[in-house]
Amino acid sequence: MLPYFTDYFGNPSSLNHAYGWEAEAGIDQARKILAGAINADPVELIFTSGATEANNLAIKGIAESYMADGKHIITVQTEHSAVLAPCRYLETLGFEVTYLAVGADGLIDFAKLVQAIRPDTILVSVMAANNEIGVLQPIQAIGKLCHQHQIIFHTDAAQALGKIPLDVQAMNIDLLSMTAHKLYGPKGIGALYVRRRDPRVQLAPQIHGGEQERGLRSGTLNTPQIVGFGEAVRLALEGMTERAVSLKSLRDRLWGHLATLPGVHLNGDLEQRLANNLNISIEGVNGAALLANLQSEVALSAGSACSSASLAPSHVIKALGRSDALAQATLRFGLGHETSAEEIDRVGDRVLQAVRSHRLLKP
Numbered sequence: 001m002l003p004y005f006t007d008y009f010g011n012p013s014s015l016n017h018a019y020g021w022e023a024e025a026g027i028d029q030a031r032k033i034l035a036g037a038i039n040a041d042p043v044e045l046i047f048t049s050g051a052t053e054a055n056n057l058a059i060k061g062i063a064e065s066y067m068a069d070g071k072h073i074i075t076v077q078t079e080h081s082a083v084l085a086p087c088r089y090l091e092t093l094g095f096e097v098t099y100l101a102v103g104a105d106g107l108i109d110f111a112k113l114v115q116a117i118r119p120d121t122i123l124v125s126v127m128a129a130n131n132e133i134g135v136l137q138p139i140q141a142i143g144k145l146c147h148q149h150q151i152i153f154h155t156d157a158a159q160a161l162g163k164i165p166l167d168v169q170a171m172n173i174d175l176l177s178m179t180a181h182k183l184y185g186p187k188g189i190g191a192l193y194v195r196r197r198d199p200r201v202q203l204a205p206q207i208h209g210g211e212q213e214r215g216l217r218s219g220t221l222n223t224p225q226i227v228g229f230g231e232a233v234r235l236a237l238e239g240m241t242e243r244a245v246s247l248k249s250l251r252d253r254l255w256g257h258l259a260t261l262p263g264v265h266l267n268g269d270l271e272q273r274l275a276n277n278l279n280i281s282i283e284g285v286n287g288a289a290l291l292a293n294l295q296s297e298v299a300l301s302a303g304s305a306c307s308s309a310s311l312a313p314s315h316v317i318k319a320l321g322r323s324d325a326l327a328q329a330t331l332r333f334g335l336g337h338e339t340s341a342e343e344i345d346r347v348g349d350r351v352l353q354a355v356r357s358h359r360l361l362k363p
């Protein structure tokens with residue numbers, strides 16, 4: 001990224017001089033890497049400030065474009081707030097939204113999705129991988145169903161990109177949201193894939209101006225961030241499959257430690273899941289106190305990072321059918337590329353120790 005802050009300082013949209021061309025070349029390369037990662041055409045990518053903006057552009061953009069065909073949208077109760085909040089906003093404008101429930105394993109019931117489809121359904125939005133419990137929804141089957149019914153299919157793939165294979169053709173995905181910082185890239189940069197043929201998706205822009213990004217997202221492109229995004233994706237794809245195998249074995253090792261505690265519940269299916277995610281709820285502990293005890297040694301959270309200031313129980317854990325008390329005693333573990341077996345054992349021991357002492361203190 002560094003040379004794009006200084007040496008290659010041109011505006012990538014300035015095509016009248018060499019300064020612009022240098023910046024444009026950096027962007028083109030990132031666009032190619034991203035397109036390759038999801039089997040898309042580079043021109044089908046729209047750079048945004050992150051997955052929040054990509055989700056807003058996808059959901060509001062489709063609602064505005066297709067409302068003459070219908071005003072019904074289907075999504076899932078466990079989606080990220082960057083999908084749920086735009087849907088709730090659209091309800092205030094007269095759209096109807098079906099929020100599908102999930103099973104105790106965090107997965108949607110495919111038959112319920114089929115039943116929810118109506119003649120006026122214009123959009124189905126289902127995330128590829130959940131940000132709290134790592135559960136992988138059956139994206140390929142959902143895409144096929146949507147295309148059979150000529151409904152636009154959007155997936156929030158912020159957590160899936162660089163961790164599991166994604167293919168917008170094979171999976172019949174029309175819109176796909178991404179963000180760089182979930183795969184070691186810079187914060188504040190993301191992209192939306194918008195299908196250009198079979199079908200050609202019509203998206204109403206949400207930011208108007210100088211018509212950058214084919215008019216779908218005006219504003220000067222953030223060249224250094226985009227270059228960093230491309231490089232992060234390139235690195236994440238390198239050895240992705242092998243990394244998933246070793247992360248899964250470390251994650252299962254951590255679960256092996258924690259499962260020895262009485263009253264521990266795994267949140268989300270263990271198989272249909274990102275390799276680096278573990279999420280548990282523990283009976284008889286105060287989640288906030290437990291986190292406070294651990295946080296000087298382990299970077300843990302109860303739910304999503306964005307809602308970590310809130311004391312409300314996670315809507316994702318509640319959707320699994322957990323009580324408020326259990327939902328509030330939740331720990332989310334995210335393993336990184338450099339997490340070692342020694343660290344896993346140390347964290348496992350520390351959590352067991354902290355839970356035991358909390359239970360002793362409880363009146």
Ligand SMILES: *Cc1c(COP(=O)(O)O)cnc(C)c1O
Nearest residue numbers: 050051052080082131158159179
């Ligand atoms: C992090 C995340 C987002 C939001 O991404 P930003 O880059 O912070 O806008 C949206 N959806 C999911 C599933 C996420 O994990």
